[in-house]
Amino acid sequence: MKQLFVTEVRDFEKNTMGKVEAREVSMPEPADDEVRVKVIYSSICGSDTHTLTGHLGEFEAMTKAMLPMPFGHEVSGVIDKVGPKAEALGYHVGDKVVINYAKYCYACDNCRSGHENLCNYVQFCMNGFAEYACYHVQQVFKLPESYDLETACLIEPLTIALSAAEKAKISFGKSVAIMGAGGLGLMLVQLARQAGASCVTVFDLVEDKLELAKKLGADYGFDPREEGVVEKAIAAAGGKYDCVLEGTGAVSAAETALQLLARDGDGVYFAMYGKDPILKVNLHNDFYWDQKHLHGLIMGSGMFPKAVKMARRLDLKSIIQKVHPLSNYEQAFADLYTKKYAKVVIKMDE
Amino acid sequence: MKQLFVTEVRDFEKNTMGKVEAREVSMPEPADDEVRVKVIYSSICGSDTHTLTGHLGEFEAMTKAMLPMPFGHEVSGVIDKVGPKAEALGYHVGDKVVINYAKYCYACDNCRSGHENLCNYVQFCMNGFAEYACYHVQQVFKLPESYDLETACLIEPLTIALSAAEKAKISFGKSVAIMGAGGLGLMLVQLARQAGASCVTVFDLVEDKLELAKKLGADYGFDPREEGVVEKAIAAAGGKYDCVLEGTGAVSAAETALQLLARDGDGVYFAMYGKDPILKVNLHNDFYWDQKHLHGLIMGSGMFPKAVKMARRLDLKSIIQKVHPLSNYEQAFADLYTKKYAKVVIKMDE
Amino acid sequence: MKQLFVTEVRDFEKNTMGKVEAREVSMPEPADDEVRVKVIYSSICGSDTHTLTGHLGEFEAMTKAMLPMPFGHEVSGVIDKVGPKAEALGYHVGDKVVINYAKYCYACDNCRSGHENLCNYVQFCMNGFAEYACYHVQQVFKLPESYDLETACLIEPLTIALSAAEKAKISFGKSVAIMGAGGLGLMLVQLARQAGASCVTVFDLVEDKLELAKKLGADYGFDPREEGVVEKAIAAAGGKYDCVLEGTGAVSAAETALQLLARDGDGVYFAMYGKDPILKVNLHNDFYWDQKHLHGLIMGSGMFPKAVKMARRLDLKSIIQKVHPLSNYEQAFADLYTKKYAKVVIKMDE
């Protein structure tokens, strides 16, 4: 079977982007408690982009040591083979499924008190850009028969968006500001709407993405580089924002987020940030007087079942702006590098 | 009747402390919706201390313009006279009461959605160092007949401690770190214990206060100036702290608090801080990886009824380390300036 | 000015409905802390219907003693005159407003711990079917200038719907069943959608109302008299319901609600029920095995500010199925008696 590998990361000195290569590998076999999934769609995540186009910082040496490195973790597919223990738990050949690439131990205190995202022994199974992949049954989530597999590959990032939306305590009548109109930002726009937000404002550098955000339910869109943009965004909403979500990974966006946040508001920071990314919080103004709440977030926990239910109530189709067959994977990554598309997806089963 | 006034604030150039003076003033009369309270005990708050001994910064001019300034807002007493509207709401002469010095409007959105502490039209009634004082009935809370009025004057600061404890989400099995073993810190030690904390650690510069904290339920006490104190405190608890409460107003304590905080932990900052008090938060380590939650807090909201119930379940007597009669008020403030006593109280009815 | 009064309640022996009469009364004058509202729209509540068409049971004698009885409590209008204390709190002549007919004391423990709906001294101001009415400033909520006053008169019932929706813990991916497609039910359909429900099912006796419910976002509509309706509704949603809301006041609906409720689900009962209305809960099946949560609810608390924000995000216009001018009030009540219309509204300012 075919599988994609990262063979080179970005080289800033040579001024080259990362490279991806399709290779022929042997078919994996599921263990007793595993299922083998025939992958149908696999989506490119922002973190993949980062690996291929960004500064890896302290992770550079480690990443290079892993080359050629399998990757891919936003996956939908169909069960193709199933171990007996997995079958006993109700998983059968032919079931449509999505995957949690994080394999939790369920034997540490974090896992067993509702915080799997902080699992002490978590393993990340990054093998989703392959025609077939095996996963422990505890990582597999069944979809209803009628489910659309193309949009289903966005269920994994949707779990993050759901987790961020919940931490931000979006609810009836609250105003919401979202930094970034990429895949997660465009999901958040829709989730904010479906959580009862009275006003949704989005920030992005790309005009087209702001337009798409508005089509998907945002009331206002702003380019963060615009002069006086914080004041304008506050005026548009009739006041500072009750909920602010920052997932861009830019420190400037993190600062803007803090400025936008209302008294007693909840700000959620769920991005990975580069080296030494410092946010300066004013203890008197932000904490004492304004009583702000700032929440970190690393992925999600317990979100897959609800993500499976919610994916069908969102317009994920509009977020997927390019779909390429596996044979055309080079174009998929070329498209990615343009940064023009919210989500680029590869159809794995030609 | 007699009332205390601040007549001078601290002068750093002349190297003088603030001054307090007792003056004879006319007896106040309650309006229809007010009660007049014969004040029995009035406690000196840390913010009073600040006015008398601290840098007032940007508030200096304003404060000086208010001199001679009435003050005092931690009050217990007995209703002495009552307006007819207040009487109709069940308040009668002879009722033991405590006071919320904050008078809320109950006509703004904050007041009417459970956030009175953010009231748009709040008025602060600082007239508690007087033999008699009038308050709107909505500021008055009745005590059971058998209540001890001496400790009752600490119910107002207890509302802040309760609010901080709740925001910190102390619950069964959590470890708790408390910065400062003053009045609020010593209440928090006890509240942490009564909220199910499995480990309580306190930080203070004064050895005696740490000892008192331990007597009141703390497992560990540390001087924050000790070398390697963060590591030691973490080792004592067997890990970082699930809940951290910072009420000292020192930026260094705010930094220590952040370092002590565990993954997914809740840090509460409820102090007033001086000019430009910046806390540097690492977006990647603190927010992404550690998923910390940082909460500001300005006073409390909706806490008086439960503070009335809880005051009797705490040892507040041990926190009150000096009680002076009104005639001896000069000694009370002299004691205060020594910074040795958690709480100094003035008995107002000689 | 003109004001409507209930002059007779239903007489089951004589087989007559209640009677409403317009009478000329003197213009009310606002007190210092009150505003006078020129009422523009006033909506007929289900409880008004009950008074006019239902068995009053134990309330019969009391109600008859109050005749002729002013009524009306779903009101929108414009401030016409304002007392000085109200003005100081930001209320001015010309402001568009809605009213909370419940006047809370803000001097009891319930009011001052976030439970105004349980106020010990609450007064109900039922004088909204009048050309002018006075209210304490704490009962008045300002609307943005551009607000539509016709739909605004539904903000008061919307506060109840919001409160019920929150108690039911509707959130991302949950299935929701709503008993009754009257005014509140049709709001709840929309709120469930905006709270992230993955499936919304409504029950009503009237085919047209079920159709309207679907138009407003319901996935399924059922006549509760249909055979096997519980099983059908469960099959439609693919399982029992996570959230069930019962506001019809019929014991049979309360029973159906309990049967529809899923394991660990939340059922909210917010209706007024007749005499001796018993719901039989199976302690073993419902509570132990299914871990159901059953919540009572009496009106709402702290909901007006968010109702003002949410009203514009709902389609309330479709819920108002009849609007009559004050001069035509007799027709309004005749329409009401047909039970065909979700909401009948009277325009008070001809």
Next chain:
Amino acid sequence: MKQLFVTEVRDFEKNTMGKVEAREVSMPEPADDEVRVKVIYSSICGSDTHTLTGHLGEFEAMTKAMLPMPFGHEVSGVIDKVGPKAEALGYHVGDKVVINYAKYCYACDNCRSGHENLCNYVQFCMNGFAEYACYHVQQVFKLPESYDLETACLIEPLTIALSAAEKAKISFGKSVAIMGAGGLGLMLVQLARQAGASCVTVFDLVEDKLELAKKLGADYGFDPREEGVVEKAIAAAGGKYDCVLEGTGAVSAAETALQLLARDGDGVYFAMYGKDPILKVNLHNDFYWDQKHLHGLIMGSGMFPKAVKMARRLDLKSIIQKVHPLSNYEQAFADLYTKKYAKVVIKMDE
């Protein structure tokens, strides 16, 4: 090795109690993902009592078919042998441990959204009255080295008590009523105290247990058969109870619990009840006017890590009123049948 088996259940016709027998069985071997525990203490649960002394109702045939039936699920011990997968997750020979007898699948939606107690594929491992027992690593919880194993065998029931206490929303200043002063009731008294209750009242038929409850922190104890007991208990607390916990399984206690519950209070029903156990709830009085919240509860979820931390902060020693060596197991069950002892424990390693 030796293991206890139920060989006969109660026979009401012959008027015999159940029988327990020690048998010699072969030593179990742990699978790759299992550990073998040398059991040190094993406690007798109320449900064991029920099997041996009660009406089994619809479970009678099934239970008889399982005889001779292994049992025991409140276990503390030391790891004696460990499979390689379990070892890789940090479990080692010599570790002190406790056990969750419920083995969750972690592959169904309930398990993976924080509701393991509702697991679709849960298996109950009832083999704790044995010298050695094997468990999947996901069922095993490590204790600190210094832990006392005798009280540790109560950690499993403590998870239920913690879960009930949390569902009841006990917090600062609330009054709490607890039906029954057995093992769970006596834990709840202490947990209520540690959750900030301002008043704790306990009901039990046995005078000695009420005395023990008071020693452990209850303010008041009542015999539920006393005349006017509901009124007396309400008078003692100065009002109805904010939180009521019913774990006796008696319908009469369930009714009393409902009567004791205050407006907006939370009642938790966590017992197994017999056949057709109906609680009559008044929709108007209990739900509309009093806005009560009634919660079912089936065991706990995510509670073991915090139970391990809390067990050391409770007085569990006083709850264990009899400890017998395995050789004396017949006396242990004889003691149990007297119903005089809150907890009877068997020491398994002679």
